[in-house]
Amino acid sequence: VVKNQEIKTGEDGFVRMELNDGSVIVLGPNSTIFIDQEMCEAANAMTKIRITFGTVWTFVKKLIGGGKFEVSTERACACVRGTEFSVETNGTRDIVRVYESTVEVKMNMNTKEIEKSSNDMEKISKDYQEGKITLEEYMAKVEEFSGKMNESLDNMTNGTMVDAGLMVTVTDKVSTPEAIPGGETKWFEDARIK
Numbered sequence: 001v002v003k004n005q006e007i008k009t010g011e012d013g014f015v016r017m018e019l020n021d022g023s024v025i026v027l028g029p030n031s032t033i034f035i036d037q038e039m040c041e042a043a044n045a046m047t048k049i050r051i052t053f054g055t056v057w058t059f060v061k062k063l064i065g066g067g068k069f070e071v072s073t074e075r076a077c078a079c080v081r082g083t084e085f086s087v088e089t090n091g092t093r094d095i096v097r098v099y100e101s102t103v104e105v106k107m108n109m110n111t112k113e114i115e116k117s118s119n120d121m122e123k124i125s126k127d128y129q130e131g132k133i134t135l136e137e138y139m140a141k142v143e144e145f146s147g148k149m150n151e152s153l154d155n156m157t158n159g160t161m162v163d164a165g166l167m168v169t170v171t172d173k174v175s176t177p178e179a180i181p182g183g184e185t186k187w188f189e190d191a192r193i194k
Contacts, residue, residue, distance in 0.1 A: 011030055014026060022061045024058065028054055028188065030053070032052045052089070078103045086188065099165075104161055167180045
C-alpha cells in the first residue's frame with residue numbers, strides 16, 4: 001500500500017491490511033478509503049486513512065514515540081495511539097465505535113461553512129454601512145456570528161474522548177458518547193477476513 005492510493009471494496013468484499021508494526025485495518029463491504037500518509041513504517045510514523053464511504057475497522061498496536069494513527073472522514077477524525085475502533089460514514093453522518101481503550105474524535109475544518117460565515121459577516125457590515133440596519137442590530141448580529149464561530153472552533157479544537165463500549169455520531173457536531181447497542185453485528189469478525 002502506498003501514499004495516495006485508493007482502495008475500494010464491492011458488495012461482498014473485504015480488504016485486510018496488516019501493517020509492519022502489527023496493526024490491522026479491515027475495510028468493509030461497499031467502502032472506499034484513501035491512504036493519505038505512509039503506513040507505519042517506523043515507530044514514530046503517522047498513518048492517515050481517509051474514508052469517503054462505508055466502514056473501516058482498525059486494531060492499532062500501542063504506538064511509541066511520536067507515532068499516531070488517524071482515520072478521517074469529511075466531517076471528523078478519530079485519532080489514536082493504540083486501540084480498537086471502527087468508523088462508518090454514509091455521506092451525511094459518521095459513527096465512531098470504540099471496542100478497546102479510548103479514541104479522540106474531533107470535527108474537521110469545514111471550509112464551506114467558513115466561507116459562508118465570511119460572506120454572512122460581509123453582508124452584515126454592508127447592510128450597516130448602507131443604513132439598512134441600526135448599530136444595535138449590527139452589534140447583535142456580530143455577537144451572534146461570533147458565538148457561532150467560537151462554537152465551531154471549539155468543536156474543531158476540543159476533541160471528544162470516547163471510551164471502550166461507547167460510540168458517537170458526527171453530523172455538524174460530535175454527539176455525547178453513548179453505549180454501543182447490544183446485539184450489534186461486528187462485521188469485522190467475519191471468518192472470511194481473519
